[in-house]
Amino acid sequence: MSLSFINENELYDLALTLKKDGYHFVTITPASIERVNSRAENVWAKSIIDVLGWSRPFSVEKLPFNNELLDLMKKAGILVENKDKKCWKSLVRISSLNNELFIHSAFPTENDDSVFFGPDTYRFARVIKSLLNNRKNPVHRGVDIGCGAGPGAILLAKAYPQAEIFGVDINENALRLTNINSRLANVNVKAQYSDLLKNVDGQFDIIISNPPYLNDPLQRKYRHGGGNLGSQLSFLILKASLERLYLNGVLLLYTASAIIDEKDIFYEEVRHLIENAGTSFEWTYGEIDPDVFGEELLCHNYSHVDRIAAIELIVHKTK
Template identity: 45%
Template sequence: MDAVTAQAIPFPDTDPDSLAALVQAVRETGYSFTTVTPATHAHVNARPQNARARNLRDVLGWSRPFSPEILPEAVLTALERAGAVSAQGDVRTPNVRLSSLDGELFLHSAYPPSAADAVFFGPDTLRFAAAVVAHLEQREAPVRRAVDIGCGSGAAGICIAKRAPDAEVALVDINPAALRAAAVNARSAGVGNVRLHRSDMLTAVEGEFDLIVSNPPFMIDRGARAYRHGGGPLGAGLSLAVVEAARARLAPGGSLVLFTGSAIVEGRDPFREAATALCAEAGLSWTYREFDPDEYGEELADPAYGDVERIALVVLTATRS
């Protein structure tokens, strides 16, 4: 993962109209980009030939410094109007990235995502969205109210809103930068059934939900960055808090889809044990599967993971009868 000491690039606190215009200008070029992990990003950008950007993907995907003349004029103008670029002499540096998912472009923080309030988007975002879409495809009852807890860029909630246009979809996050990005992304995707709330879990929204989804931070992060630090035992604190919140607010027939990570210790999965016990106490039926048995192996060098043999990506689905 990226170093905590890397230069922090704040997400622009600027006019949302200008940011939406930037997304549209980029979309019109046919741009697409699949965002990689910070570790892969660092390896690729460290190659000598990648010191400077040569095209639009290098700028808004790989976050490389660039000379203004390499960009289409409409995109450069939109970047400047949105305050999404920094200048040092004749060299520019982008302050945002754009990534592809579900036929849309999602605005999020530039690399490295080292700011405490970074708006993160990466491979786990794609995995999480895929798990949510798969649940929707299997679900028989319509979704009337849904919420994405810790929405970040808003990707999963927007995927729900596109597929359930008559539903009320709440995007909640404690991070104001995430809500700014999610608002632009919802607008750019053309979904009008999304509402944004600054909220710690579900404290700022009322009522029950047919669908609760979340991809909370699950790592032990010495920088305590909001998008990454899970707290609690081996980073599971926020994931367990999501289960606690969901079991109190699921409507009859409603489901929680939780995509998270779990630190496996000597063959045991302590998060599974704790989370499914919470579900059982609330009378929820549940399924649990490992989406990927071994991710983030580089984290095991941290002494905090001294007893952990692997970090699995998991999906917990819990349903109220």
């Protein structure tokens, strides 16, 4: 269901209240959430974490939290009522990352305009922090392409509070949540609509991205990377970024590649593009996790694929 009717200020107040109360929830894979929620004892929510973390329905007659939180959720416009079952369910989840809270779409993320947050987000955050810890050049402008709920852009803004940091996306829901999540983290991120970098001008010291990288049969924007094996969008981001880096600028692309007979398909595309870019770049490429979204191997689109590996690509512009 769309998030277009949410009240941003009230949703911010709700999340801020939870943050002050020490709310904490780590979002796991959709397959694992489904397994845990299928247990008989988890049919109904028994706490605010069950409602806003696990996306479980709660009974109107037996609230698992206080009336103040219920009022905030109603004012925020995030509750959907099931009158037959006399229950409510939240349109959003709230997850923890690096002592901050991030609002994103409820489980299951079935809609085209869903805003994803999960294990990939935690891996993305780790590689960003590693990159920033090793970077010595100043950062005046940075951008997160396909920012989603905004964790990448927010990490950049926290590391470089004086820099101009953009979070760009083609999903209006993502931009709205990035705005709220930036306020929660007390940082300034410019959430802006842009197809890749087409709607933002100028060069950047740092570009990061964790794009959709699967071949989704339903071609949902938050999940579908395009091409036969989902790598088309990642390739386009790489190509656009190479043209928009300042000297000594860096691109961090966290994505995935289909591995067939131990051959990394995306690596070959990357190598060919960078080596023929006509500008000097230094780059590293490696697997972060050798096996992600294993359930996709059961789908027709991946019937010839051995595994899907999470990939970290770092490109420095040297001349």
